[in-house]
Amino acid sequence: MTIVVPEYLAPLIPWVRGIVGLVLIGFIFVGAMGAVWLERKLSADIQTRMGPCRVGKYGLLQLVADAIKLFTKEDLKPLNADSLLFNNANIFMLGSVFLMLVALPVGAVFINGVEYPLAVTQMDISVLYIEAVSALSIFGIFMVAYGSNNKYSLLGAFRNFARMVGYEVPLGISVISVAAMTGSLNIVDISSAQGLHWNIFLQPLGCFVFFVSLMADMGRLPFDQNESEEELIAGWITEYCGMRFGLGFFAEYIHMILGSFLVALLFLGGWNVPGFIANNSVLGLIAPTGFLIVKVVFVLMVIIGLRWAVPRFRIDQVVDLSWKKLLPLALLNLVWAVGLGLYLGA
Amino acid sequence: MVLKNIKYAIRNITRPPVTRMYPEKPSELSDRFRGLQILDKSKCIGCGICANTCPNAAIKIVKAPIAPGSSKQRWFPQIDIGHCLFCGLCIDQCPKGALSSGKEYAKGLVKWHHKDLLMTPEKLAREVDLEKGDER
Amino acid sequence: MEEQLEPNEMIVHLGPQHPMQPGPFRLNLRLKGETVVDADIELGFIHKGIEKILENKTYLQGITIVDRICYLVALVNEECFVGCTEKLLGIKPPERSQYIRVILDELTRIQSHLLGMGEFGEFIGFVSMFMYAIREREEVLGLIDMVTGARVTHSYLKFGGVRDDLPDGFKEKALSVFNNLKKSVDDFEEMFHTDRIFRERTVGVGVLTADVAKNLGVSGPVLRATGVPFDIRKNEPYLVYKDLDFKVCTETAGDCFARVQVRINEIRESIYILEQCLDQIPGGPLFPEGTMYGRRTPVMRVPAGEVFHRVEDPRGEMGMYMISDGSDKPYRVKIRGPYYPTLQALPPLIIGTTVADVASISGSMDGCTSEADR
Numbered sequence: 138m139t140i141v142v143p144e145y146l147a148p149l150i151p152w153v154r155g156i157v158g159l160v161l162i163g164f165i166f167v168g169a170m171g172a173v174w175l176e177r178k179l180s181a182d183i184q185t186r187m188g189p190c191r192v193g194k195y196g197l198l199q200l201v202a203d204a205i206k207l208f209t210k211e212d213l214k215p216l217n218a219d220s221l222l223f224n225n226a227n228i229f230m231l232g233s234v235f236l237m238l239v240a241l242p243v244g245a246v247f248i249n250g251v252e253y254p255l256a257v258t259q260m261d262i263s264v265l266y267i268e269a270v271s272a273l274s275i276f277g278i279f280m281v282a283y284g285s286n287n288k289y290s291l292l293g294a295f296r297n298f299a300r301m302v303g304y305e306v307p308l309g310i311s312v313i314s315v316a317a318m319t320g321s322l323n324i325v326d327i328s329s330a331q332g333l334h335w336n337i338f339l340q341p342l343g344c345f346v347f348f349v350s351l352m353a354d355m356g357r358l359p360f361d362q363n364e365s366e367e368e369l370i371a372g373w374i375t376e377y378c379g380m381r382f383g384l385g386f387f388a389e390y391i392h393m394i395l396g397s398f399l400v401a402l403l404f405l406g407g408w409n410v411p412g413f414i415a416n417n418s419v420l421g422l423i424a425p426t427g428f429l430i431v432k433v434v435f436v437l438m439v440i441i442g443l444r445w446a447v448p449r450f451r452i453d454q455v456v457d458l459s460w461k462k463l464l465p466l467a468l469l470n471l472v473w474a475v476g477l478g479l480y481l482g483a
Numbered sequence: 484m485v486l487k488n489i490k491y492a493i494r495n496i497t498r499p500p501v502t503r504m505y506p507e508k509p510s511e512l513s514d515r516f517r518g519l520q521i522l523d524k525s526k527c528i529g530c531g532i533c534a535n536t537c538p539n540a541a542i543k544i545v546k547a548p549i550a551p552g553s554s555k556q557r558w559f560p561q562i563d564i565g566h567c568l569f570c571g572l573c574i575d576q577c578p579k580g581a582l583s584s585g586k587e588y589a590k591g592l593v594k595w596h597h598k599d600l601l602m603t604p605e606k607l608a609r610e611v612d613l614e615k616g617d618e619r
Numbered sequence: 620m621e622e623q624l625e626p627n628e629m630i631v632h633l634g635p636q637h638p639m640q641p642g643p644f645r646l647n648l649r650l651k652g653e654t655v656v657d658a659d660i661e662l663g664f665i666h667k668g669i670e671k672i673l674e675n676k677t678y679l680q681g682i683t684i685v686d687r688i689c690y691l692v693a694l695v696n697e698e699c700f701v702g703c704t705e706k707l708l709g710i711k712p713p714e715r716s717q718y719i720r721v722i723l724d725e726l727t728r729i730q731s732h733l734l735g736m737g738e739f740g741e742f743i744g745f746v747s748m749f750m751y752a753i754r755e756r757e758e759v760l761g762l763i764d765m766v767t768g769a770r771v772t773h774s775y776l777k778f779g780g781v782r783d784d785l786p787d788g789f790k791e792k793a794l795s796v797f798n799n800l801k802k803s804v805d806d807f808e809e810m811f812h813t814d815r816i817f818r819e820r821t822v823g824v825g826v827l828t829a830d831v832a833k834n835l836g837v838s839g840p841v842l843r844a845t846g847v848p849f850d851i852r853k854n855e856p857y858l859v860y861k862d863l864d865f866k867v868c869t870e871t872a873g874d875c876f877a878r879v880q881v882r883i884n885e886i887r888e889s890i891y892i893l894e895q896c897l898d899q900i901p902g903g904p905l906f907p908e909g910t911m912y913g914r915r916t917p918v919m920r921v922p923a924g925e926v927f928h929r930v931e932d933p934r935g936e937m938g939m940y941m942i943s944d945g946s947d948k949p950y951r952v953k954i955r956g957p958y959y960p961t962l963q964a965l966p967p968l969i970i971g972t973t974v975a976d977v978a979s980i981s982g983s984m985d986g987c988t989s990e991a992d993r
Contacts, residue, residue: 516764
């Protein structure tokens with residue numbers, strides 16, 4: 138959608154862009170804080186205890202207290218750590234999630250029956266771009282772990298590579314299957330083309346492969362060998378203190394939220410609503426985005442609940458799972474998706 | 484595959500939490516809980532068996548008046564809470580049964596200076612309020 | 620371990636402070652990539668000098684000291700010490716006291732095995748297992764609290780009997796706790812059996828053969844998981860174990876999965892023993908008739924002599940060798956704890972495995988380093 142701007146307002150456009158960008162970053166950090174709160178409360182429910190309950194009502198301000206604590210901690214650096222890698226790793230970790238945020242639509246509004254997706258940019262290859270950019274975080278993790286001059290972090294670093302290399306392939310193939318069936322790589326098109334028959338019913342195997350590979354990509358249990366607390370103290374982020382740790386921690390949770398958005402958009406039908414809601418003037422503004430947020434929260438709760446309900450794999454079993462079990466399933470799903478796409482298209 | 488774990492986890496979500504909201508709700512103590520000892524001054528003969536039995540030598544026998552405001556003094560035990568194990572051996576070994584178990588374990592016992600931790604016979608007989616002197 | 624390291628080897632200390640240890644000990648690993656090439660254990664970080672302290676305390680004060688050898692299984696440690704002294708004194712507690720002691724020993728065994736299972740789940744990444752097991756353990760600790768007055772470090776046993784009788788309403792409460800516990804243990808066992816990730820982490824990992832275990836002096840569930848049916852409650856019965864009917868739980872595989880399975884079966888056997896005890900317990904006095912031993916212990920001069928007494932600790936065989944020289948303090952008490960030999964079995968098991976398996980194997984040994992160091 139293009140907005141026509143009168144000429145006397147043209148010099149203000151860069152300022153407007155900057156403010157909108159900052160507001161979006163603020164929203165996403167608040168969203169990450171909400172995800173951390175949800176994790177702490179949900180894990181407490183699974184273990185029949187209460188999570189944060191004293192700071193603010195229902196513990197909602199606990200994250201603010203944690204952020205203040207992280208800001209006021211002393212910033213330590215190990216003696217022989219590599220300065221270049223150690224200081225600049227946060228850029229890669231956060232840069233990867235913000236670049237993902239750029240192309241991901243967070244909702245849509247229906248004005249007069251016409252759909253306007255809310256995305257910062259709309260690209261023709263947005264799914265491929267999101268895939269590629271989410272893999273940049275591996276550089277950040279390796280820079281931290283290798284530059285820390287710590288044996289535990291080193292073990293975590295190499296485990297990280299083994300895991301990421303194995304799981305990018307099934308992730309990519311399952312995304313390509315969805316794109317092949319729909320006929321476009323634009324995430325807005327994939328989401329709208331689902332209508333009311335979601336992709337999870339058409340490609341259940343693809344959804345399963347995508348979900349498992351996404352959990353491995355994000356580094357969540359049962360795939361968090363690089364930060365396994367029982368063997369490696371804190372794994373790759375052992376030597377980071379204060380806000381450096383805070384930024385890495387937030388990057389992981391933002392990645393989790395964006396991953397849930399991907400699952401909701403690609404497989405759970407995005408923001409599609411029945412026709413009568415879309416044509417309604419008031420509901421058309423809030424219902425599609427609200428529906429999408431509900432689906433995202435549901436996927437988030439599944440991801441968080443899985444972390445606290447299952448044990449952890451060993452690193453060689455993780456690699457074994459990806460190459461020997463997920464890759465053939467992903468290829469099988471690709472064949473099925475192409476066949477189904479031809480049948481539906483014809 | 485991992486379904487039983489997930490089912491058990493979901494079933495736990497519906498159960499009430501087991502956390503105790505201390506200090507708003509004090510913990511429930513069993514009947515035989517051993518807190519600070521209670522001294523019965525009328526039964527104590529000042530023999531010192533409790534002081535000999537204590538594994539940590541936390542009991543000293545000191546002179547104290549037999550009632551508040553009285554001028555007659557006898558020998559009574561004084562317990563150093565900083566060293567007491569709350570094992571109850573002094574209660575068991577007293578030949579006259581002058582010591583028994585109270586239920587105080589935190590309120591009025593947590594003090595800042597060491598001299599406040601010496602529970603004099605007046606405090607043990609509960610003639611003096613325990614919580615006074617609870618300042619930082 | 621300090622020989623010249625190859626270019627791709629490094630030495631990592633799973634050091635005295637580590638989230639995965641039950642107590643401080645240093646495990647030096649020589650790693651080649653992720654595989655352990657050589658391993659070495661250093662103990663002594665929590666040595667408290669208990670055996671020396673016992674030489675300066677009377678026998679009655681010694682009960683409170685022996686409580687603290689391993690604070691999780693305090694009642695079994697007290698049983699060993701009091702049993703030794705009673706052998707030297709030549710007295711035997713009456714039937715009712717023996718039954719009460721057996722009840723408390725088995726309750727201690729249940730709560731120690733629950734904690735061991737929970738910790739093992741935590742070490743392989745399943746953090747919620749710890750919370751589930753602790754929740755069940757609270758009920759059992761409530762039962763022990765009802766009888767002794769404390770959840771840990773009880774100082775409840777006396778020479779010739781126990782300090783207090785069972786309270787009213789104990790039997791009904793205990794039976795209701797056992798009903799819930801049986802269901803929970805069935806749930807835990809099903810979770811362990813059907814969980815694919817758990818089986819991959821534990822089946823075939825850390826296999827201990829019966830010969831190696833017997834040579835090293837390992838005992839307890841770790842030995843019974845290799846197929847050797849050795850249980851002191853059956854081989855050398857003490858208290859009233861010869862009147863009770865129970866079986867010795869063994870498995871043949873010898874890996875981590877078998878050890879966890881042995882502990883789950885032992886919880887069930889302990890509940891069965893407890894139900895029998897609560898049925899069969901006779902009335903009667905708590906202390907032997909005609910002697911001066913009672914709740915108030917008299918001044919004791921223990922006759923001179925040497926005696927060795929062993930009991931079945933939840934972790935293995937606990938023994939005490941006591942030498943008395945006729946005075947009111949022991950001349951020497953030598954404590955043989957069950958976890959020290961089990962720790963010696965750890966380095967041969969972990970050579971050739973990966974770092975992740977070290978956590979799994981060391982967790983399945985379920986130890987208390989405080990007892991290894993004393």
